[in-house]
Amino acid sequence: MSDPLATLMLDVDDLSAVIADVGLDAFMDELIAELRSEIGSFDAACVEHQIRSGFNYETPEHGLVEWMPTMVVGDVVSVKTVGYHPANPQRRGLPSVLATTALYDTTTGSLTTICEATLLTALRTGAASAVMTDVLAAPGPVTLGVVGCGAQAVTQIHAISRLRSIESIVATDIDPSVAATLSSRLPEGLPVPVIIDSADFNDRVPDLSVVCTCTSVPIGDGAVVDLANRQPNLHVNAVGADFPGKTELDLDDLRASVVIPDVVEQCLIEGESQRLDRDELGPSMTDVLRGDAPPLVESFTVFDSTGWSFEDLIAARLFRMHAERLGRGTWVSLQRTPVDPYDPYETLRGSSATAGLRSSGNLALVRDHG
Amino acid sequence: MSDPLATLMLDVDDLSAVIADVGLDAFMDELIAELRSEIGSFDAACVEHQIRSGFNYETPEHGLVEWMPTMVVGDVVSVKTVGYHPANPQRRGLPSVLATTALYDTTTGSLTTICEATLLTALRTGAASAVMTDVLAAPGPVTLGVVGCGAQAVTQIHAISRLRSIESIVATDIDPSVAATLSSRLPEGLPVPVIIDSADFNDRVPDLSVVCTCTSVPIGDGAVVDLANRQPNLHVNAVGADFPGKTELDLDDLRASVVIPDVVEQCLIEGESQRLDRDELGPSMTDVLRGDAPPLVESFTVFDSTGWSFEDLIAARLFRMHAERLGRGTWVSLQRTPVDPYDPYETLRGSSATAGLRSSGNLALVRDHG
Numbered sequence: 001m002s003d004p005l006a007t008l009m010l011d012v013d014d015l016s017a018v019i020a021d022v023g024l025d026a027f028m029d030e031l032i033a034e035l036r037s038e039i040g041s042f043d044a045a046c047v048e049h050q051i052r053s054g055f056n057y058e059t060p061e062h063g064l065v066e067w068m069p070t071m072v073v074g075d076v077v078s079v080k081t082v083g084y085h086p087a088n089p090q091r092r093g094l095p096s097v098l099a100t101t102a103l104y105d106t107t108t109g110s111l112t113t114i115c116e117a118t119l120l121t122a123l124r125t126g127a128a129s130a131v132m133t134d135v136l137a138a139p140g141p142v143t144l145g146v147v148g149c150g151a152q153a154v155t156q157i158h159a160i161s162r163l164r165s166i167e168s169i170v171a172t173d174i175d176p177s178v179a180a181t182l183s184s185r186l187p188e189g190l191p192v193p194v195i196i197d198s199a200d201f202n203d204r205v206p207d208l209s210v211v212c213t214c215t216s217v218p219i220g221d222g223a224v225v226d227l228a229n230r231q232p233n234l235h236v237n238a239v240g241a242d243f244p245g246k247t248e249l250d251l252d253d254l255r256a257s258v259v260i261p262d263v264v265e266q267c268l269i270e271g272e273s274q275r276l277d278r279d280e281l282g283p284s285m286t287d288v289l290r291g292d293a294p295p296l297v298e299s300f301t302v303f304d305s306t307g308w309s310f311e312d313l314i315a316a317r318l319f320r321m322h323a324e325r326l327g328r329g330t331w332v333s334l335q336r337t338p339v340d341p342y343d344p345y346e347t348l349r350g351s352s353a354t355a356g357l358r359s360s361g362n363l364a365l366v367r368d369h370g
Numbered sequence: 371m372s373d374p375l376a377t378l379m380l381d382v383d384d385l386s387a388v389i390a391d392v393g394l395d396a397f398m399d400e401l402i403a404e405l406r407s408e409i410g411s412f413d414a415a416c417v418e419h420q421i422r423s424g425f426n427y428e429t430p431e432h433g434l435v436e437w438m439p440t441m442v443v444g445d446v447v448s449v450k451t452v453g454y455h456p457a458n459p460q461r462r463g464l465p466s467v468l469a470t471t472a473l474y475d476t477t478t479g480s481l482t483t484i485c486e487a488t489l490l491t492a493l494r495t496g497a498a499s500a501v502m503t504d505v506l507a508a509p510g511p512v513t514l515g516v517v518g519c520g521a522q523a524v525t526q527i528h529a530i531s532r533l534r535s536i537e538s539i540v541a542t543d544i545d546p547s548v549a550a551t552l553s554s555r556l557p558e559g560l561p562v563p564v565i566i567d568s569a570d571f572n573d574r575v576p577d578l579s580v581v582c583t584c585t586s587v588p589i590g591d592g593a594v595v596d597l598a599n600r601q602p603n604l605h606v607n608a609v610g611a612d613f614p615g616k617t618e619l620d621l622d623d624l625r626a627s628v629v630i631p632d633v634v635e636q637c638l639i640e641g642e643s644q645r646l647d648r649d650e651l652g653p654s655m656t657d658v659l660r661g662d663a664p665p666l667v668e669s670f671t672v673f674d675s676t677g678w679s680f681e682d683l684i685a686a687r688l689f690r691m692h693a694e695r696l697g698r699g700t701w702v703s704l705q706r707t708p709v710d711p712y713d714p715y716e717t718l719r720g721s722s723a724t725a726g727l728r729s730s731g732n733l734a735l736v737r738d739h740g
Contacts, residue, residue: 104435335486
């Protein structure tokens, strides 16, 4: 579409089509490579980001709507908007996390893209954990523990499997019916998860080299796991803490670890790190991937993954690139380039109900400009 | 559309169709009535709003992208995203302000509506000035001065004319070619504006009962008008200050007036009020419309209109209400309700390129789910 104000809308079918074309594994691999490369060369002079802000509420029930903005200077602003409503799956059959991403051109301010970001969020969250696991976990095959068997568990396991061979998976969920279906939701070729009671999970911790926590634990109900009997170089991807008051790890465990925040200021508000002082944090995700941190493979590490808006921009850009290549998406005219940018009523001219507008001689009765 | 995750997209044609059906004057009247009623009964326990935040930049040129969030508790979150690029009209033939509004259901977090908000922003900005003019200007017909003859000038004049008879209009613009077309952009039935040089505008101030400033004055280039010779009860709608550093009024004039901020915290950052201390401000727009302020008709008043996110929610809601009545808009599936909310890859199942996914027996080769 030639109008510079046209917007490309990329919906869930467009994302399915892109992933069908590229392949799910290959799409995950591209996302992993992009995250590793872009964050590994992160330059604060070129990428500005703000920590997310939003409305947290208890009416009609516990939830939030929040926005996550990032700008690549001189190029694009990305704003992902996220709804988090933990009762969605049980009460409504809807995902707990729903998201869309909007991209804006920094030259004109126009909205260039609106895209599905629910699946994209799950994919990038998995990809981020995979990258950090690859850098921070002991070399070689992984013995993986998973606490929380919902949608995020699927992408955590899938993404990690793209960088490391997974030897075994032990998984638990407070809801046995959710745990029971985890295996059927995973891509093929992975070990079938051994599902165990939450109460027994802690006994399996000594066998694990990597743990992912990805629960919807209510505020104040953590910890979801006790890591006291861990291996000395356990790596944890803690992805569930995303709300003030909501944390998944035991504070003693957290204090014993090197905590790697994805976004320092955000983690101090709503990550596992919200219970820590700034000087208790380890190097950031950016520090680690840029090579600005000491080697941590021998250490007990916790990746505090609250979700970084820059990851969302990278994911949306990858989606759009493939969609354009495939000619997917629908062009919409939320705005249209005017003949006279100073005339707000231009699109109304010639309409019968706005006959009071001078119309440069065009008095055609047009009720519907569609 | 029956999917609870479907989104109604309302574009520029839908807004034209709504206004064609309702009538431009009647639509403005409804918007004015809604703003007066909703702000006049504003209750901070029922409506939460955040001041806008965004990215201000000088690369590739001076501009910003910002977001303006409001929540009606237990009902809806509205986020308007605005681009402001003052070089757009001259360099690209595009409006300086471009905006879209997104509405979210606070029960599920789903995106229910995306709508055009460029014209809607101009309309609500005019409507807000009209309401404040009606309450704060001397009773009777208005002698109106307008500084800046772009898109905002049109809706300022139009909206005020819906509540007050306009006796005369004197207008000026730093660009004579923009001033020259103002008359042709106004609805009929209004006095033809007398266009004068910027240098001569100050001489006409003694004749004016209401002044609207709506310029794209660069940072540091104000004041755009000198009000020293004003009538003692002049009312000013200052709508152009919307950027840190950008102000339109002379500081002595501002200090001599009762300043009515639309959003106190926002005005202190980017309104005319950014040069004032908090204790120099008068009652807020909400105070005035709720009747919590003393009568100000005899006073020199300045409405510091930076634009309130709640006004945007009201405008978007009115637009959506009429669009639904008329069956306008396009339903889109940015998300789709899953069969299993815990299965992020559900929409990919059965696709050839994701054959590695277990598919509950459905191995049909479907490359495109559209």
